[in-house]
Amino acid sequence: ETARAPFLNHTWQAGPLIAGSNNANKSQPVQNPALPADQPGTVATASAKDVDTALASAHPWEASRKERGVILNKAADLYEQNFGALFALLAREAGKTQLDTVAELREAVDFLRYFAANAPKAAPAGTFTCISPWNFPLAIFTGQISAALATGNAVLAKPAEQTPLIAHEAVKLLHEAGVPRTALQLLPGAGDVGALLTSDRRVKGVAFTGSTATALKIRASMADNLAPGAPLIAETGGLNAMIVDSTALPEQAVTAIIESAFQSAGQRCSALRCLYVQEDIADGLIEMLTGAMKELHVGDPWELRTDSGPVIDITAQSGIANHIAQAQSEGRVMFQMDVPQTGTFIAPTLIRVNGIADLEREIFGPVLHVATFRSDELDEVIDAINATGYGLTFGLQTRIDDRVQHVSDRIHAGNIYVNRNQIGAIVGSQPFGGEGLSGTGPKAGGPNYMGRFLAVKNQGSGH
Ligand code: ADP
Secondary structure (H helix, E strand, C coil), X not given: CCCCHHHHHCCEEECCECCCCCCCCCEEEECCCCCCCCCCEEEECCCHHHHHHHHHHCXXXXXXXXXXXXXXXXXXXXXXXXXXXXXXXXXXXXXXXXXXXHHHHHHHHHHHHHHHHHCCCCCECCEEEEECCCCCCCHHHHHHHHHHHHCCCEEEEECCCCCHHHHHHHHHHHHHHCCCCCCEEECCCCHHHHHHHCCCCCEXXXXXXCCHHHHHHHHHHHHHHCCCCCCEEEECCCCEEEEECCCCCHHHHHHHHHHHHHHHHHCCCCCEEEEEEEHHHHHHHHHHHHHHHHCCCECCCCCCCCCECCCCCHHHHHHHHHHHHHHHHCCCEEEECCCCCCCCXXXXXXXXXXXXXXXXXXXXXXXXXXXXXXXXXXXXXXXXXXXXXXXXXXXXXXCCHHHHHHHHHHCCCCEEEXXXXXXXXXXXXXXXXXXXXXXXXXXXXXXXXXXXXECCHHHCCCC
């Protein structure tokens, strides 16, 4: 109790970290999504003037490749030494469970060490804007900026509006490790700050993770306002499917489904959205699945027994609740759990659909759509999954080796998982990224990723 009290009671203050005078807006509270009474801190958002100051003072990181590596490794050490505060922020600001929190901290440290060790020897692009989402507020934030920094760029980082506190802590640690303040600046705010940071000619490239709709807006703005050929590295949404055939091991399939659909309250771009079960085993499998769902604990992420926490905020909660209400009115809700009435929780829910084409958009929460198929319909199912235009993750549960080959050859997905869950990536050995509407590639944490942060030769890198 006493050991965790400092981080449970602490209040953090975030604001712009820029090389120049600060003209931030008035501070606003940041909300813990699980506990309405808990506000872990306040944030002062960047003004248009702050964005201009940051752009004017941004300067590529002029250390040698080796020195940059030493400093990024030092930052990784500092992340590890500040585990307690970062851990508490992931839980209190982002509503992450203890399991998710530990995994995310490890991933953030892995990104720092991987990019520190693998920086290519080449010229930086100049000033890079990095725009990150709230669902991995430390790992994705750190992955983007450390790749851009390892390649010597000046970085302007804009965290998601829901999770500025942990971004502020991370940038302070990177500065403390020795990254110059002109090479890494933080501009908290919402989409308006992001729009300013992706429409100024002084910006030479953009790394973005978030919704497909926002990525398309950024692409249009870059085409209108930035130099031709300025790279956009985008990681966006998915409509991810899993196929379970009648040879699958039921216990293994159910475990994989539960983790893929409901871990992190379904708020992962890799999460399973549409499950296809072969007709002849469907009733038994769904019964096992609902039985396993009843065993899940949904609640305060700070409690060790919690499997799944809240969704990020009221806007997310009401959007998902509307989707469920619609299905309810059509009699398609197959099962729904009980969850806490306070905090922005959504009950893990199963919804019956005819197929993935019934999903009009990605529902970013603990909602799993379920369809069935006959054995002679397998290729049709694959075509329907490909026809969504997304291509992030795909799961297959089968014991037929030829089928693994057949399905893997046909499916368009950046990451294919067989007989396991379909969430999670490993920096270096298992890079993550999608195709089509899911992103531009190359995969984050893979060998070709950092090359995108370098100057395009025939375009010139003058600033
Ligand atoms: P999500 O559904 O994950 O909130 P968004 O695409 O809305 O996805 O948000 C991802 C990031 O993009 C956030 O940091 C958000 O503030 C930022 N953002 C939103 N709109 C814009 C925009 N028009 N230009 C640049 N960044 C934006």
